[in-house]
Amino acid sequence: MNLxxxxxxxxxxxxxxxxxxxxxxxSPVISTSLYFVVFGAAIGSRIQEVDGVSYGAxxxxxxxxxxxxxxxxxxxxFGIYFPKFIGTIFELMSAPISFLEIVLGYVGAAAxxxxxxxxxxxxxxxxxxxxxxxxxVWMLVFLVLTCISFSLFGFIVxxxxxxxxxxxxxxxxxxxxxxxxxxxxxxxxxxxxxxxTVTLFNPVVYLISGFRWSFFGNADINVGISVAMIFLxxxxxxxxxxxxxxxxxxxxx
Amino acid sequence: xxxxxxIKNLSKTYDGGHQALRDVSLDIEEGEILALLGPNGAGKxxxxxxxxxxxxxxxxxxxxxxxxxxxxxxxxxxLIGLVPQEIVLEPFETVFRTVxxxxxxxxxxRNPALIENILGQLSLLDKRNSALNQLSGGMKxxxxxxxxxxxxxxxxxLDEPTAGVDVELRKSMWAIVRELKRSGVTIILTTxxxxxxxxxxxxxxxxxxxxxxxxxxxxxxMGRLGSKQMRIDLxxxxxxxxxxxxxxxxxxxxDGSALTFTYDTQGDRTGITALLNDLGSEGIRIRDVxxxxxxxxxxxxxxxxxxx
Numbered sequence: 322m323n324l325x326x327x328x329x330x331x332x333x334x335x336x337x338x339x340x341x342x343x344x345x346x347x348s349p350v351i352s353t354s355l356y357f358v359v360f361g362a363a364i365g366s367r368i369q370e371v372d373g374v375s376y377g378a379x380x381x382x383x384x385x386x387x388x389x390x391x392x393x394x395x396x397x398x399f400g401i402y403f404p405k406f407i408g409t410i411f412e413l414m415s416a417p418i419s420f421l422e423i424v425l426g427y428v429g430a431a432a433x434x435x436x437x438x439x440x441x442x443x444x445x446x447x448x449x450x451x452x453x454x455x456x457x458v459w460m461l462v463f464l465v466l467t468c469i470s471f472s473l474f475g476f477i478v479x480x481x482x483x484x485x486x487x488x489x490x491x492x493x494x495x496x497x498x499x500x501x502x503x504x505x506x507x508x509x510x511x512x513x514x515x516x517x518t519v520t521l522f523n524p525v526v527y528l529i530s531g532f533r534w535s536f537f538g539n540a541d542i543n544v545g546i547s548v549a550m551i552f553l554x555x556x557x558x559x560x561x562x563x564x565x566x567x568x569x570x571x572x573x574x
Numbered sequence: 575x576x577x578x579x580x581i582k583n584l585s586k587t588y589d590g591g592h593q594a595l596r597d598v599s600l601d602i603e604e605g606e607i608l609a610l611l612g613p614n615g616a617g618k619x620x621x622x623x624x625x626x627x628x629x630x631x632x633x634x635x636x637x638x639x640x641x642x643x644x645x646x647x648x649x650x651x652x653l654i655g656l657v658p659q660e661i662v663l664e665p666f667e668t669v670f671r672t673v674x675x676x677x678x679x680x681x682x683x684r685n686p687a688l689i690e691n692i693l694g695q696l697s698l699l700d701k702r703n704s705a706l707n708q709l710s711g712g713m714k715x716x717x718x719x720x721x722x723x724x725x726x727x728x729x730x731x732l733d734e735p736t737a738g739v740d741v742e743l744r745k746s747m748w749a750i751v752r753e754l755k756r757s758g759v760t761i762i763l764t765t766x767x768x769x770x771x772x773x774x775x776x777x778x779x780x781x782x783x784x785x786x787x788x789x790x791x792x793x794x795x796m797g798r799l800g801s802k803q804m805r806i807d808l809x810x811x812x813x814x815x816x817x818x819x820x821x822x823x824x825x826x827x828x829d830g831s832a833l834t835f836t837y838d839t840q841g842d843r844t845g846i847t848a849l850l851n852d853l854g855s856e857g858i859r860i861r862d863v864x865x866x867x868x869x870x871x872x873x874x875x876x877x878x879x880x881x882x
Contacts, residue, residue, distance in 0.1 A: 323648070323681040325678050325679075325680075325681045325682060325683060326678060326679045326680070326681055328678060329674075329675050329677075329678025329679050330675075330678075330679070332675075332678075333667075333671070333675045333678075336671065337666075403664075404664075407662055407663075407664065407665070408660060408662030409662050409663065409664055411628060411656070411658055411662065412656075412721070413679070414627060414628050415626040415628055415651060415654070415656050416651060416679040416680055417647065417648040417649070417650075417651040417652045417681055418648075418679065418681075569630070
């Protein structure tokens with residue numbers, strides 16, 4: 322394996338993050354802080370506890386997931402779409418590297434960025450609410466696995482997209498609704514029974530539920546199922562990427 | 575010595591059905607400059623892209639440095655540097671970083687001194703910390719060359735390096751190519767400027783409609799260029815060329831009204847005086863004489879026309 326190449330891609334991508342610090346890190350942190358102010362402090366103070374947790378604290382895992390999911394997908398999609406768009410992808414295709422190194426470099430950088438943003442938001446949250454994390458190791462496992470799987474998903478979106486509109490389509494029209502409807506701001510037990518069943522088809526529900534379990538020790542859904550769902554999604558993305566690698570879909574003529 | 579690049583029976587048909595290459599075979603020797611000449615859409619870029627791994631060949635076999643481009647793609651590509659036809663660069667990156675990135679992609683460890691040396695050769699050293707979108711077109715082209723050289727390739731492909739470039743820059747590009755050849759790099763360039771092939775190539779390959787029409791030493795080709803034709807119009811048509819004039823290998827027009835004599839301007843004697851004397855002693859009267867020289871362009875146009 323060409324580790325130098327993985328490092329080169331990773332460093333190059335990360336340097337873009339630092340060059341665009343305001344856009345890539347500061348802005349998601351500010352927008353999440355706004356959620357804390359509006360939902361956590363202003364509205365949350367009038368809402369009773371959910372599952373024995375203050376509402377301000379209850380929404381923290383959901384808010385982190387909302388940002389981490391969007392950032393993973395957007396970063397990874399943009400990371401591979403941009404070279405495709407401006408044409409510099411020729412260099413990746415003519416270098417002595419396999420698709421594996423390309424994926425490791427781009428997905429690694431996107432996941433790192435998303436993880437960093439997730440952790441920064443977590444720290445920011447402690448300024449607004451009292452947080453106690455029940456299972457810190459599991460919290461990290463959930464966070465890291467989510468960053469990796471959704472960066473893989475974003476990479477697929479970036480390969481698939483043929484214009485900027487398609488690039489925006491998935492994060493805006495798929496990820497954001499799924500996260501909002503996946504229990505970021507409420508427990509799914511608060512929904513009418515029919516909607517509870519419908520919600521179970523939303524994969525993000527399992528992510529948020531598992532992640533929330535690592536914070537507060539209780540969850541809407543059995544945590545084992547949550548872990549299984551993450552691995553299922555991860556394998557699905559790996560499978561699609563393997564297929565793209567095999568067929569050269571939208572990258573090779 | 576084994577050729578550095580060997581192409582055997584290469585064909586490529588794109589998904590849409592367009593056949594870009596038809597059974598191309600070509601060996602490229604280490605250290606030479608080969609110019610691939612051909613009109614737009616002839617298949618030059620497809621040929622280069624197939625060697626560099628950007629296009630999967632439909633049929634045939636390519637090796638670089640003895641390594642197969644598909645089975646041994648890592649070893650093979652490590653030997654190759656590619657300068658694409660279009661200027662494609664990350665607009666906001668700096669010169670130094672983008673060149674270092676290329677080196678890393680090809681699996682080589684960081685080497686700032688070497689990168690600075692390459693930038694120096696290409697007169698880019700003072701621009702090393704400039705963002706790429708602040709450079710002029712000519713500088714961007716040189717950055718692309720620097721990227722291609724960053725991993726010390728043995729074979730360099732230049733796809734239309736001087737397309738849309740002004741005369742001065744073209745000359746400086748040629749100087750760079752000659753300098754690279756001196757450092758031992760094999761260079762394959764595509765162009766549709768015949769003048770460019772004449773100026774820098776050791777060997778010229780002509781591609782037309784996906785076929786390699788000719789691949790010949792430039793000196794040999796220039797030899798063919800060195801020959802001129804003299805057309806002699808006669809007062810009275812000749813039934814046949816007299817035996818005494820056989821040694822001149824004259825070509826008679828169908829109606830016998832003119833004879834064509836081919837001679838070498840590079841030779842000590844062209845044979846013109848002798849021919850005119852002999853024509854006189856045979857009693858053949860001349861009405862008019864005109865001479866013409868075929869250029870590389872003529873040869874090129876003839877070949878391309880012949881094939882299509």
